[in-house]
Amino acid sequence: MSAVDRKKLEETTRYDPSEVEGRVFAEWMEGGYFHPEAEGSPEENFSVAIPPPNVTGVLHMGHALNGSMQDALVRMNRMRGRNTLWVLGTDHAGIATQSVVEKGLRAEGKSRQDLGREEFVRRVWEWKEEYGSRIVEQYKRLGASCDYERERFTLDAGYVKAVHRVFKRLYDKGYIYRDLYIVNWDPGSQSAISDLEVENREVEDTLYSIDYPVEGSDRVLTVATVRPETMLADTAVAVNPGDERYGDLVGQFCLLPLVGRRLPIIADEHVDPEFGTGALKITPGHDPNDFEIGRKHGLEEIVVIGPDGRLTEAVGDFAGMSAAEAQKAVVAALREEGRLRDEQPYAHSVPFSHRSGERIEPLISLQWFCRMDELAKPAIEAVERDEVRIAPAQWKRVYLDWMREIRPWCISRQLWWGHRIPVWYCDTCEETYVAEQAPERCGACGGELCQEEDVLDTWFSSALWPFATLGWPEDTPELRAFYPTSFLTTAREILFLWVARMVMTGIEFAGDVPFRDVYVHSVIQARDGRRMSKSLGTGIDPLEEIDVHGADALRFGLLAMSSTQDVRFSDAKVEQGRDLTNKLWNASRLILLNAAAVEPAPRPLHVEDRWILSRLEGTIASVTEKLETYDFAHAVQEAYSFFWRDLCDWYLEIVKPRLYDGEAEVSATLLWTLERLLGLLHPVMPFVSEEIWSFHPARRGHLVVHPFPQADESFIDHSAEADVEGGIGLTQRLRAWRDLVDVPAGSILSARIEGVDPPGFVGRLARFEISSDGGDPVASIGPVRVLASDQLDAEAVAERLGKRREELRAEVERGERKLGNAGFVAKAPAEVVEEERGKLERYRAELAELG
RNA sequence: GGGCGCGUAGCUCAGUGGGAGAGCGCUCGCUUCACACGCGAGAGGUCGCUGGUUCGAAACCAGCCGUGCCCACCA
Numbered sequence: 001m002s003a004v005d006r007k008k009l010e011e012t013t014r015y016d017p018s019e020v021e022g023r024v025f026a027e028w029m030e031g032g033y034f035h036p037e038a039e040g041s042p043e044e045n046f047s048v049a050i051p052p053p054n055v056t057g058v059l060h061m062g063h064a065l066n067g068s069m070q071d072a073l074v075r076m077n078r079m080r081g082r083n084t085l086w087v088l089g090t091d092h093a094g095i096a097t098q099s100v101v102e103k104g105l106r107a108e109g110k111s112r113q114d115l116g117r118e119e120f121v122r123r124v125w126e127w128k129e130e131y132g133s134r135i136v137e138q139y140k141r142l143g144a145s146c147d148y149e150r151e152r153f154t155l156d157a158g159y160v161k162a163v164h165r166v167f168k169r170l171y172d173k174g175y176i177y178r179d180l181y182i183v184n185w186d187p188g189s190q191s192a193i194s195d196l197e198v199e200n201r202e203v204e205d206t207l208y209s210i211d212y213p214v215e216g217s218d219r220v221l222t223v224a225t226v227r228p229e230t231m232l233a234d235t236a237v238a239v240n241p242g243d244e245r246y247g248d249l250v251g252q253f254c255l256l257p258l259v260g261r262r263l264p265i266i267a268d269e270h271v272d273p274e275f276g277t278g279a280l281k282i283t284p285g286h287d288p289n290d291f292e293i294g295r296k297h298g299l300e301e302i303v304v305i306g307p308d309g310r311l312t313e314a315v316g317d318f319a320g321m322s323a324a325e326a327q328k329a330v331v332a333a334l335r336e337e338g339r340l341r342d343e344q345p346y347a348h349s350v351p352f353s354h355r356s357g358e359r360i361e362p363l364i365s366l367q368w369f370c371r372m373d374e375l376a377k378p379a380i381e382a383v384e385r386d387e388v389r390i391a392p393a394q395w396k397r398v399y400l401d402w403m404r405e406i407r408p409w410c411i412s413r414q415l416w417w418g419h420r421i422p423v424w425y426c427d428t429c430e431e432t433y434v435a436e437q438a439p440e441r442c443g444a445c446g447g448e449l450c451q452e453e454d455v456l457d458t459w460f461s462s463a464l465w466p467f468a469t470l471g472w473p474e475d476t477p478e479l480r481a482f483y484p485t486s487f488l489t490t491a492r493e494i495l496f497l498w499v500a501r502m503v504m505t506g507i508e509f510a511g512d513v514p515f516r517d518v519y520v521h522s523v524i525q526a527r528d529g530r531r532m533s534k535s536l537g538t539g540i541d542p543l544e545e546i547d548v549h550g551a552d553a554l555r556f557g558l559l560a561m562s563s564t565q566d567v568r569f570s571d572a573k574v575e576q577g578r579d580l581t582n583k584l585w586n587a588s589r590l591i592l593l594n595a596a597a598v599e600p601a602p603r604p605l606h607v608e609d610r611w612i613l614s615r616l617e618g619t620i621a622s623v624t625e626k627l628e629t630y631d632f633a634h635a636v637q638e639a640y641s642f643f644w645r646d647l648c649d650w651y652l653e654i655v656k657p658r659l660y661d662g663e664a665e666v667s668a669t670l671l672w673t674l675e676r677l678l679g680l681l682h683p684v685m686p687f688v689s690e691e692i693w694s695f696h697p698a699r700r701g702h703l704v705v706h707p708f709p710q711a712d713e714s715f716i717d718h719s720a721e722a723d724v725e726g727g728i729g730l731t732q733r734l735r736a737w738r739d740l741v742d743v744p745a746g747s748i749l750s751a752r753i754e755g756v757d758p759p760g761f762v763g764r765l766a767r768f769e770i771s772s773d774g775g776d777p778v779a780s781i782g783p784v785r786v787l788a789s790d791q792l793d794a795e796a797v798a799e800r801l802g803k804r805r806e807e808l809r810a811e812v813e814r815g816e817r818k819l820g821n822a823g824f825v826a827k828a829p830a831e832v833v834e835e836e837r838g839k840l841e842r843y844r845a846e847l848a849e850l851g
Numbered sequence: 852g853g854g855c856g857c858g859u860a861g862c863u864c865a866g867u868g869g870g871a872g873a874g875c876g877c878u879c880g881c882u883u884c885a886c887a888c889g890c891g892a893g894a895g896g897u898c899g900c901u902g903g904u905u906c907g908a909a910a911c912c913a914g915c916c917g918u919g920c921c922c923a924c925c926a
Contacts (some may be wrong), residue, residue, distance in 0.1 A: 013886065200923090207926080224926060272925050280926055289924040348926090394855060398921075401854080405922090492921080527863090529919085549888095560874085563864075565856065566919075570863050572875040579888045586886035593885080633865080637873070652885080660884090732892090739892045745881050814870075823906030824869090832869055832907095839870085 001592070005695055009593055015585035017550025020691045025140060028690075033704050035149045036083045038477035046077035047085040047482035049466045049514075050139075050146060051490055051498070052154065054093035055128055056100050059138035061524050061532055061569065062491055064542035065562060067144045068555040068684075069489045069521060069632060075145055075683040076627060077486075079708035085482050086145060087469045089152030090132060094458040095189045095355045098417040101127050117416050124417050128153075138543060143551045143686045145704070150478075152469040154461045155419065162468035163461050164422045164436040166509055171434045175371045176411070182284075182291040183410050185363045187309040188356020191414040192367050194457060195407065196497050198360055200349040207346035208331065209276065211339045212237060212254040215262060221246070221254055222341055224276035226348065227286070228334065229326040231256065232315045233302040234263055236282040238293060241267035243278050257339040258330065268293050288362050301364055307414075309361055323361065357535075368412035368421060368454065375504040376406045388503055388513045391630060392564050395492065395520045402496050411457045418455030425450055463501035466514035473509075483510055487517035489630075495520065519630040523566045524558065532569070540569055552685035553577035559632040559684060560640075580640060581688040584681070587648050588692045591670045594659045600671035600698045602715065607759055609669055610720035612651040615642060616673055620680055621711035627683065636684055643677060650728060654761040671698065676709040683708075727759035730782050734766035737781050740803075741796040749791065755783040780849055801850060808847040815840030 001009075028034065036045075048070055053063055070086065078084040101124045102112055112120040132153070139146060152159065170176045183192040208228045211220040221237055237254050239246040246265070253262045263282075270293055271280045284294030285303040294301060304315045311318045311326045318326045334340040351360035380403045382388050383396060390396040412421060424433040428447030433439050442449055461468070466485050470478040484506070490499055499518060506514035525531060526538035533539060545554045556577030561567050604610045619642040626635035658666040675698055682689040682703050693703040743749065751768045763770040768784065777785035778797050786792075818824055818836055825833055 014888075015886095226926075270924080275925055283926095287924085287926080289926080292924075349923095398855075402922075496922095523920090525919095561864085565864095568863060570875085572863070575888075576874055579886095582888045583886060586889085588885085590885035637865080641873085648886085649890085653890095656885095736892060739880075742880095745891075746883075811870095818870090818907090821906060825906080827906050828869070836869085 001695065001697065006593070009589050009695055012589075013586065015582045015688060017552060017581065017687060018547070021141075021143070021546075021551055021687045024687050024690050025143065027702065028145070028704055029148070031702055031704070033078070033702065034086070034145045034147050036085050036147070038481040040083050040481055042480075042482060042484055044082065045084070045481055046074070046082040047087070047485045048074055048487060049087045049469055049485050050089070050144075051488075051494070052089050052091040052152075052462065052465060053135045054096050055090040055132045055135070055153070056093055056096045057090075057135045059135055059142070059542055061540055061542055061558075063135075063139075064142055064554060065521065065524055065558045066489055066491070067139060067142050068558050069519070069562070069630070071142070071144050071555075071686070072559065072627060072632065072683040073487065075686060075704065076624075076708055078145070078704070079679065079682065079706060081707065083481070085147055085150075085478075087150060087152065087482075087485075088136065088139065088144075088146035088148060089154070089465075089469055090135065091458060091462055092128075092153065092155040092418060094413055094415050094418040094455060095191070097124060097128070098415050099189070099356075101417075112416060120416050141543060141546055141551060143555065145686070150469075154458070154465070154468075158471065158474075159461065159464075159468050160419060161436070162464050162472055163419045163456065165473045166464060166505065167422055167456070167460075168434055168436050169509070170370060173374075175374065176368060177371070178366065178368050180364060180366050181369065181410075182286075182288050182362050182364050183367050184351060184353075185307060185361045185365070186353035186356050186358060187307075187361055188353055188358035189413075189415065190307060192365065192410055192412060193353060193355060193360075194410050194459070196459075197354045198351045199354045201352050202347060203350040205346050205348060205350070207276075207344045208334075208340065209342035209344075210257065210281075210334055211341050212257060212263070212279075212281070214249060214265075215253040215255055217252075219249075221249070221265070221279045222277045223279050223281040225281055226346060227323075227327070228330045229311070229318070229323055230283045230286040230304070231281060231330065232259060232311075232318065232326075233283050233285040233304040234261070234281045235284060235294065235300045235302055236264050236266050236297065238266050238268045238271050238280045238282050239278060240271040240273040241269065243271075243273045245278065257337055258333055264299075266293075266297050266299075268297070285364050286362055291362075291364070303364055305361060305363060307363070307365070367410050368423075368452075369408045370411050370460075371408050372406040372504070375508055376403045378507045379403060379500065379503040382503060382507060382513050387516070388518060389516065390518045390520065392520065395495065395518075398492075399495060399500060403500060409457075411460050412454040413457055414453075415455050418458060419461055420455050421452040423452040425452070459497055459501060462498055463505045464509070466502055466506060467510035479510075483514075484512050485515045487519065488515045489519045489521055491523060492520045493523075521630075522563050524561060525566055525568050527569050527571070529568055545574055549574050549578040550581060550687065552581050552688045556580060556636055556640075556685055559636045562632050576640075577685075580644070581685060583644065583648065584685075584688055585692060587643070587652060588674060588695070590652060590659075591667075591674050592695050592697075595667040595671055595697070596662050596664045597697070598664050598668045598671070600675050600696075601668045602672050603665035603668040605665050607720050607723050608651060608654045608761060609666070610715075610717045611724035612646065612673060613669070613715045614717040614721055615646045616676060617711045617713065617715040619646075620676065620709050621713070623680055624708075624711065639681060639684070643681075647673065647677070650724075653765060657764075671696070678703060679706055679709045682706075723759055727762050730758050730784070731762050731766045733781050734762070734768060734784060737779065737786075737800065738767070740800050741779075742793060743791050747791050749789055750787040751784045752777075752787065753783050754785055758783060780846075805847065805850055808843050808850070811843045812840065812847060815843065 074084055074086045184198050186193045205226040207224055207226055209222050209224050211222050213220050223237060234256055249265045250267045252265050254265060256263050282290045282293055284291045284299055284301045286305060304312055305323055306312045309323055311321045313319050318329055353360055380400060383399055390399055422435060424439055426442035426447045426449055429442060429445040431442050431444045439449060467483055470476060470483050472479055502514045530536060530538050542554060553574050557574030560573045561570050602613050604613060619638060623635045623639050655666050678689045678693050690703045693699055749768050751770055752773055753770060773787060775787050778788050778792060779786040779801060815836060
């Protein structure tokens, strides 16, 4: 070790991540370790496509958790020598990005319409160039070992090509079509959105009952609605076909109040006779159910609410009002006409836009759709046959249930930012062109062509992520080397939105599933159990955690928190990680500063050496297995406990005298153990492990590409483990005894051993001078006979002895009761009964010894 | 309405058939030459409730209570 390094180690008694992390990351980047050549086959390589964060995004706790998991597995596989690629990139995020830029424009007093489409899109690109790499930089802070040289964007040139190819092929197959259909209209973003972008919220509304007079009779049909303003677009009233109250009315007509339109009275199974009066007003233009019923019965589709959420010219007096204003006006008018029979408070769930938060306005409009049933079939089979494995297991069923019920996907959005749909219409004739490249002129009439105004749903392009990022549709070396990717970790909220669609497009276009394994991780909630969200102000900023405690601490904490069930964010776990980095640093200082100049090697001289080597290999095997099965929480807990308890609390304390003596064997063993431990921890705590490694005498290159330790079972030594664990247990009993009889902490007591010799460290660690002196012992703890001394208070010792007797009597009684149970002895497994007998014997022996 | 979870120490969570665990917090004692982000020793739990299965249940089954999430077109 250089003098400079030694000085640094000697002086730095506290690990400071802020001093280390930036420097170490720069070394990794400089080494090019994250940038693999496109060689080898997907089977032998290891690759992961990051769930692309929104280009407008800032790193949140979900990214941090997901990133920590992916990086752990990516780093482990890279260390194993596999050609490893972690693809990084961002999503253009249509609505989110457009909104950000529009907000900026509004501050200048402008709208996107003022700029025009071309200029507006140019402005968004400008914004992207300036701010779009923010989240990428934040992934670096986390330590994510992505290939930053292959960064992709869902709107970059190659990606556009992939999107156009997919659109064209789906269109040619007849899956993509244009239709006048009822959609979820989001007045906030002024666009249609898909079913998956709608969230239902519980809302307090008023349920109005309105009388519709039956034509040519004095009967009325009373219908109930929470949206009276939509009555203006009613085109029928429906009753259940089995409803005897109305059987005679089916085929007759009602008169729509306020408007006077004749509404056919129809029969439809959908109507629940139990609800209200059993009569349902039908508004195909503004209600998805009514729309279906309307199409079934060939009803007229009237639209009275426009895309701006205001009543249209079609409704005279109410035109121009917002839906809410129209509701008041319609109710007032109905009341005046005496048609309003009842109003009741009514709680029900109502669709809201997940994007803008505004209440969805269902309305009929001309949109592009994609039929999903044919695409879903192979994607269902792939999961059924475990060609894509979904874990934990319950999500497999959730995926399959949803896929089997899949409905057409509305893929067009009335936005400017996104993949503009590659469809051209002829100005002069009726011709429509779908193409990957813009056609020059109309082939039929030679007329000018204009492109479809709408853009594609952002998820349409995200669905191609695993192969489009590797260069598809070109046959690239990257695609050949890294597709399919190895696994995907994701939050369950995008299982349908993203994961399922990637499986479908992967099979259809890239000829194979996009990944072999999907791990659905838990959600980290806010400290109070609410959702972490920006709007609620409940978010916890991972970057702040990194600033304060370091990236390793956050990574450790998040992995330790993670679980199959949702958990609350735990500051304590991050602090535990922080303490761990510091402890690692200090234990390493102890080892490195005192090591004799030797090569790391297992050189067991004593039972404790065999014990620590056995524990080390056992830990490596177990932690590795847990990482491979996505059991991150137990993996990190186990590594933690091996290091803290076994290595620091016991082994280092046991061997300190040998280490200070300059014993070569113990130095070799410690350097060996440290090397393997750093390798094991590196996937979870890359910075601190790399930094410590830089001081290790065996270092030849960076830890990031150092071989990952592979468990060597030949070191497993059950007898050494049993002996040392026995010694540890005895040491703890002796210490506890000392504490209970109130001897000063630093004092050395005298004792002699009777019976089986415990491991040699017991006396020193428990502060007992072991001799062969005779004399009457004042107390017996296992084989240790404590000898009388001035420092011992006879009364306290006697009291302690009495307590121990009580404990033992209770134990003996418990054992006797259990073994006296004929059923237990007869039916329990033999080894369980044997164990019980052994324990009872030991307790009886100790009790007899105490008298 | 359907589906999936969860209820274990003061807090956050492990534990899925053989004597209740971790981290934090708390109490007591330690300026022990790696670390006070430390060391040693403790206290603290009718494992939501009721019934059942079993020699044995925190764990398996049923019901109930509480709580969270996802899906769903009852106005």
